[in-house]
Amino acid sequence: xxxxxxxxxxxxxxxxxxxxxxxxxxxxxxxxxxxxxxxxxxxxxxxxxxxxxxxxxxxxxxxxxxxxxxxxxxxxxxxxxxxxxxxxxxxxxxxxxxxxxxxxxxxxxxxxxxxxxxxxxxxxxxxxxxxxxxxxxxxxxxxxxxxxxxxxxxxxxxxxxxxxxxxxxxxxxxxxxxxxxxxxxxxxxxxxxxxxxxxxxxxxxxxxxxxxxxxxxxxxxxxxxxxxxxxxxxxxxxxxxxxxxxxxxxxxxxxxxxxxxxxxxxxxxxxxxxxxxxxxxxxxxxxxxxxxxxxxxxxxxxxxxxxxxxxxxxxxxxxxxxxxxxxxxxxxxxxxxxxxxxxxxxxxxxxxxxxxxxxxxxxxxxxxxxxxxxxxxxxxxxxxxxxxxxxxxxxxxxxxxxxxxxxxxxxxxxxxxxxxxxxxxxxxxxxxxxxxxxxxxxxxxxxxxxxxxxxxxxxxxxxxxxxxxxxxxxxxxxxxxxxxxxxxxxxxxxxxxxxxxxxxxxxxxxxxxxxx
Numbered sequence: 001x002x003x004x005x006x007x008x009x010x011x012x013x014x015x016x017x018x019x020x021x022x023x024x025x026x027x028x029x030x031x032x033x034x035x036x037x038x039x040x041x042x043x044x045x046x047x048x049x050x051x052x053x054x055x056x057x058x059x060x061x062x063x064x065x066x067x068x069x070x071x072x073x074x075x076x077x078x079x080x081x082x083x084x085x086x087x088x089x090x091x092x093x094x095x096x097x098x099x100x101x102x103x104x105x106x107x108x109x110x111x112x113x114x115x116x117x118x119x120x121x122x123x124x125x126x127x128x129x130x131x132x133x134x135x136x137x138x139x140x141x142x143x144x145x146x147x148x149x150x151x152x153x154x155x156x157x158x159x160x161x162x163x164x165x166x167x168x169x170x171x172x173x174x175x176x177x178x179x180x181x182x183x184x185x186x187x188x189x190x191x192x193x194x195x196x197x198x199x200x201x202x203x204x205x206x207x208x209x210x211x212x213x214x215x216x217x218x219x220x221x222x223x224x225x226x227x228x229x230x231x232x233x234x235x236x237x238x239x240x241x242x243x244x245x246x247x248x249x250x251x252x253x254x255x256x257x258x259x260x261x262x263x264x265x266x267x268x269x270x271x272x273x274x275x276x277x278x279x280x281x282x283x284x285x286x287x288x289x290x291x292x293x294x295x296x297x298x299x300x301x302x303x304x305x306x307x308x309x310x311x312x313x314x315x316x317x318x319x320x321x322x323x324x325x326x327x328x329x330x331x332x333x334x335x336x337x338x339x340x341x342x343x344x345x346x347x348x349x350x351x352x353x354x355x356x357x358x359x360x361x362x363x364x365x366x367x368x369x370x371x372x373x374x375x376x377x378x379x380x381x382x383x384x385x386x387x388x389x390x391x392x393x394x395x396x397x398x399x400x401x402x403x404x405x406x407x408x409x410x411x412x413x414x415x416x417x418x419x420x421x422x423x424x425x426x427x428x429x430x431x432x433x434x435x436x437x438x439x440x441x442x443x444x445x446x447x448x449x450x451x452x453x454x455x456x457x458x459x460x461x462x463x464x465x466x467x468x469x470x471x472x473x474x475x476x477x478x479x480x481x482x483x484x485x486x487x488x489x490x491x492x493x494x495x496x497x498x499x500x501x502x503x504x505x506x507x508x509x510x511x512x513x514x515x516x
Contacts (some may be wrong), residue, residue: 027090031417032099032424035156036085036091037147039140042119043105043182044078047154052082054220054395062298064325067231069218071293076319077200078106078170080216084108084416086381089404095156097147100424103167103195105140105185119182140184141191150378162194163427166419170216172313173209196423198495201313201339210426214340214391214415217320218297223410224397230409231301232326232388233442242458243268243275243366244327246296246318248311257310260332264307264365271366276303285333300325304377305353305369308336315339323351323388328380330369332357342436343390343415351383352500390437406483412440 002402027033044051044136055076060067072080082104085091092098105119118135145155157165167187171178178199179187187197187208221230228234239410245268252258268275278292280300296318300306306322307330308315313334322329330353331337353372355365397404404410413421418436425431 002389014128019090028099030421031090031413033092033097034088034090034420035095035101035142035148036096037101037103039104039127039143040119042084042117042121043140043185045108051104051106052079052086054080054083054216054393055218058294059296060297060301063301064231064294064297069294069297070220072216072218072220072317073108074215075108075170076216077213077393078104078168080220081106081168081170081213081416081419082106084396084414087331087373088416088420090420096263098148098156099164100420100427101148101156101165103144103165103185105167105181106169107171107181116365117182118244119184133499135183136427137184137189138187149159157191160194160427161193163196164424165192165195166198166423167192167195168198168213168419170200170213172201173206173212174201174313179208187503196426198419198423199317203335204338204341211342211422212340213419215315215317215320216393216415217324217391220393220395221320221322221409222395222398223404223414224399224408226407226438227409230389230392232324232392233385234326238301239304241274241276241303243271243307243369244278244299244322245275245303246278246299247309248279252311254310254312256357257312260309263358264309267364267366268307270364271370274370275366296323298319300327303327305330307365308332309357310336320391322394323384324392326381326384326388328352328377328384330355330365340391343418346436347383347387347435347437347439351380351387385442386439389414389440390413413437 041051055072056068056070057068059065059072060069085102085104094445095101107117114285120135120139141155141157144157148156150156150159167181167185169178169181169187181187184466196210197208198211198213199209200213200215202212219231222291245264247261252261265277268277276299278296300322304327304393306318306327308319308322309332310316314333319329319331320335328351332355334354334356337348337352340348353369389409392414394409397410421436425436434491
């Protein structure tokens, strides 16, 4: 017999104000018990993919030698969240016991291509015949009602006006093309009015979006991994490269952002002793190809500051790549620094630099960063090390059924935990204002990473750099699957110099390749 929802809540004495934790012991107190609706894969992808996961694993190089990274799609935050939801320690299959309901409907494709995409076409013929609907928004709500009803027969999505329901988009949320997830699910639908709706770049106090969620980075450390395996926690000072700049070689939508990128490239070239630039080619699908993924990660992992100019919108996925690799992000639009308040919050101001464009960059950004004192850098680095877990989507535990204990990454809230806690808090009658991201302090002398993960020493002779020719790009990553093209590049580990430890800056342009 299904229990009444109020009875369940009273029995649990649930409160969205408890200390967040990644183990099952905090379910119903620190984190909500989560019910995940079952939807066909078409609600997340046009193809046969399931719309879950972090992307293909790739092996790190240089300072990340031995570390597994992931080729996460630009719009991969939804798939990362879904992957976490399915294996989350607070997941329940009993809707009567749930505090929060998650609808895994989100577009993993580029903007503007979902309004005519019929998710129900991915269901079986028997399901379509049973529902007697195809490309009909009512089909989705029929599914939700079938899976979760109160003892009185009321669908849970209607029981509280949707206040305890969560839906998200891994896209920016800046235009009307981001509202339709599929033909059946449009976030402007009146029946979703009371739901918690999140977008990656949702501005504050928006009439559609309740908040924002961070991009998914290329780092996804398992919940049961020790803290000293998290790249953002590794001993940092001094890193051989002061400033890193990684840019795609395509034009961007906003002219002012394009001018900013050109100014940053000029500033980097003017300071080869301090700045290293990497230019990389993306595939037509929007995914970074394997090699630039690991080369960019290696650059960020050996750099102190990572420049993060806007592209088609104020922020970029590279911000999260930098943060989870322990590199201090440098913003040029205050709006970008103000995103993800649940995750980033006040601590983010103490772990980043803002050089407003055009004032800051016009004055030579690299030169400005060179003037920052070491004590200030150390303070920013410590703040990053103590809080970056809140912007990290953790992989499920490596040991099936294993519990997460103190000393493991999952003992603190990750990005998805913060999403759950913030959504649950928002559904409460009297939401709390306490920070959702809590620090995990590091010692004054943090332990070095394990030997397998430690960066090798630079070559002894001046100017000797490791060089590597990248492999042929897989034909799957091109827009025209019948054409594979050779993709080559040279990259170098830190070059030792008698007078300084800064890396030698060089242009790293991948070619040939069509701009995307």
